[in-house]
Structures are given as structure tokens and as C-alpha cells.
Amino acid sequence: MEFLSCVQWMQLSFKEIYELDYNPINDALANHQFSNKMKIGDYILIKRGTHHIMVTTK
Incomplete structure (x- = not known):
């Protein structure tokens, strides 16, 4: 059986x-x-596509 990482x-x-x-x-x-x-305390940017930032939150 092949090992899969969490992301895979x-x-x-x-x-x-x-x-x-x-x-x-x-x-x-x-x-x-x-x-x-x-x-x-990390910032989160919620984006639509690659350029449009919808929300910024901490």
C-alpha cells in the first residue's frame, strides 16, 4: 500500500x-x-480568483 501525505x-x-x-x-x-x-493572531485573506481580495481578518 502506498503512503499518502495528508495533502495528497x-x-x-x-x-x-x-x-x-x-x-x-x-x-x-x-x-x-x-x-x-x-x-x-495570523491574518486570513479570502480571495476570489488571484487578484480580488474579498475579506481580511485576524
């Missing part, structure tokens, strides 16, 4: 659950970073 597992899960035809690597990485690397 999330990527495959997103693809299966949402029936995606692309690899959601950015979605998986963002979820991993949010749940494992965020600390109290």
Missing part, C-alpha cells in the same frame, strides 16, 4: 467527493495549511 489524501478525497475532473492541489494545500499551520 485531501486532494484525492476532494476529487472523489465533488466528482472533479481536475486535481484540486491548491484546495487541498490551503485546507492543510489552515488546519495545521495557522496560529492565533
Whole structure:
């Protein structure tokens, strides 16, 4: 059995659950970073696309 990292597992899960035809690597990485690397006091930018910032929060 092949070892999957947490990000790879999330990527495959997103693809299966949402029936995606692309690899959601950015979605998986963002979820991993949010749940494992965020600390109290960090800033969060919620964006639409690559240029439009919708919300900034701390």
C-alpha cells in the first residue's frame, strides 16, 4: 500500500467527493495549511480568483 501525505489524501478525497475532473492541489494545500499551520493572531485573506481580495481578518 502506498503512503499518502495528508495533502495528497485531501486532494484525492476532494476529487472523489465533488466528482472533479481536475486535481484540486491548491484546495487541498490551503485546507492543510489552515488546519495545521495557522496560529492565533495570523491574518486570513479570502480571495476570489488571484487578484480580488474579498475579506481580511485576524
